[in-house]
Amino acid sequence: MTQGTRPRTPGPSSPGPSRPRRRPARGAALVRLRVGFILIAMVVSVFGARLFQLQGIDAKAYAARAEAVGLETVTLPATRGTITDRNGAPLAESLDGLMITANPTLSAPDAGPIAKIVASRLDVDYFEVLERLRKPDTQFQYIARRVPATEARAVVAEIENRGYTGIDTERDPVRAYPAKDVAANLLGFMGTEGEPLAGFELIFDDLLSGKDGSATYEMGGGQKLPLGDNSVVAPENGSDLQLTIDRDVQWYTQRVLREAVQGSGGESGAAVVLDTRTGETLALADHPTFDANEPMLSSPADLGTRSVSDVYEPGSVEKVLTAAALLDAGKVTPETKIPVPAELPRQDRVIGDYWDHGRLRLTLTGVIAKSSNIGTVLAADEFSPEELHGYLSSFGLGQKTGSGIPGESRGLLPAWEGWSQINQDTISFGQGVSVNALQMATAVNAIANGGVLVQPSLVEGSATTSDGTEVGTDTTTARRVISERAARQTAEMMEAVTDPEEGTAPAAAIEGYRVAGKTGTAQRVGEECQCYDGTFTVSFAGFAPADDPRFLVYVVVQDPKNDGGGGSIGGPAFHKIMSYLLRKYAVPPTGVPAPDHPLEW
């Protein structure tokens, strides 16, 4: 049994006879093994050498080549923020746009039919396109720029369907201003390469522009590879900017202003509409202005915001500030009796009124209603230069309004230390100081707002300008300038200005409403001689309803040629704008009868 169950396979202890048989087999295996090793080593060293060549010697070149073959990177453009009016109506919006370009070496043979298609569907000139399509010695010509993407694609598709070649498109974002010239003076405009050049587009560019993103993915046969490398950096779209402007009011104001300027043969004009209580600017119009879609068609001088950049002497409108200050200081009442002589010699000059009169017995109300320079000067004698200067500068004269509009000038209010008697006299009725239109509107608005001066704002909420200033309704400041009583009395005096018989601006009156206002016809400093050159600045500032003001409207026309004054040029314009505002915002008359301050004694 033991014998039979023994293993046949010889163990190490097996005796000799099997050894000679197995030795050659084991040797062959070893040989095979070694040969194998050598082969593998050779192959691996080839791999190693190749690896070294790829990774060690010119890895970057290969990596770049590999990327170039499969990877595709596209820019994901950020959309520029929309600028809207207070009700959300867009004033400036961005569209996906394309430029249509041509390669004349390919397009020249079919230039005729291509030009016909392009010219019939887009707003371009047939002959110009034809010339560009045939231009020799170039491979790149613009055919149309900033075309809305849908239109551009349709045109290119039609050209390609007809079998013509050499036309291509490229991204070219469109900035559209649907209301054209409405608020263009504030919005500014964009250059041909989509860069902001003026206005809010420029100063709020950081806010509006956003940040482009990008997407990188592997492409094969024009399609994305499903499991290939894929990385997307999402674009950050620009923020929207909401203005306090009301598009319809702005439009109406611009048209009324244009009519006033053109009707009087004026050189330029500005109009401001403020919400009395909040200082929100509902309209800020300039004339001449421009179409923001086509800024290059207008004169460069018209591309700014004259209403804040240009200064002028306000003239008689400033008398209400003097009167309000005198009332606040308790030096006068609306019925203070002022004997007004025919003319008033002061220092080396003679101050006169615009109409010839003998000796008049006017109350302060009468002085304002009839806009008497002599009366104002005599009343202002109650003030020392320091006091008058203090009041005027707290009304904001000589300081920026802080509205955020680029290029704002601060105007000029001379330091009181240097005032001579004649300086104080002229300053009291608005000559010898200079303001911009928004500044003057803000100052008069302090009277309308019960003596509290609110900073004018143009941006709803808040926004940061490119120089880091925060502006907007959230940051609006208010400060008391005169007492509420003084403000009310001044407003009552200003109501006499629109009186049909006695006032200087009966055309500004609105049937059924109490309207307070003040005309201004100021001598203008000419640009060439830097002296009063015989031209005038006419203006009208007013608010309604006088006993519970809601809106302030200020209209200025520079250098009218029709011999008109603030009442005849500014008055009707004020009437139109104010009636429109009262109707649009449904402000009924208060129904309280106006106080009857006597004008004479």
Added chain:
Amino acid sequence: MSTPLSQARTQFPRLAEAAVERARLTVVPRRTQKAPRVPFVSLVSLLLVTGVVGLLLFNTSMQQSSFVATSMEEQATVLAAKEESLQMQLEQLRDPQRVATRAKRMGMVPASSPAFIRLSDGEIVGKPLPAEPADGMRINPLPTAKPKSLRPDPVIVEIEQPKAVRKADRKSDRAEAASANRADAERGNRDEAREAGTKKQKPQQSQGRTR
């Protein structure tokens, strides 16, 4: 038989012979129980085939959806652009200038003085006045003035009025219309002159003149 064993036997006492006999190792015969190969092979090939086919289908569907994604992205871009341009058209239609132009063409003018009806008691607040053509305003800029050389003086030819005027004559109708127009224009001029007259003020050259 073999020497080592017998040596061991001689070296050790025979005491443990039985135990040694019992403990002798034997080789277990090889089990020749054969598992059926078919199920295993078919399972493996099934797995392999399903795997390969599944992967292929998965890949195809991935590719397919990638195509769909690409084309849908393109469509989304096109539609977004279309929406934007339609939105822009809408804004162009809402442009106050356009609305005003249309309103003016229909003969509308802005009302001159605002008035309201209070719904609670039906009372009229404010003084309503009828809107008149004079309230209309110019909504387009004045045309640029032509240079003098392009504005020849009008040639005025005076003719005698014909004695017999037929009623049905078109010419008389036209003349009537023309005279009506002229009358209108004259009235307008008079109005303007009156307005200007009331506010016309004498210029004065003294220093600090202001109105």
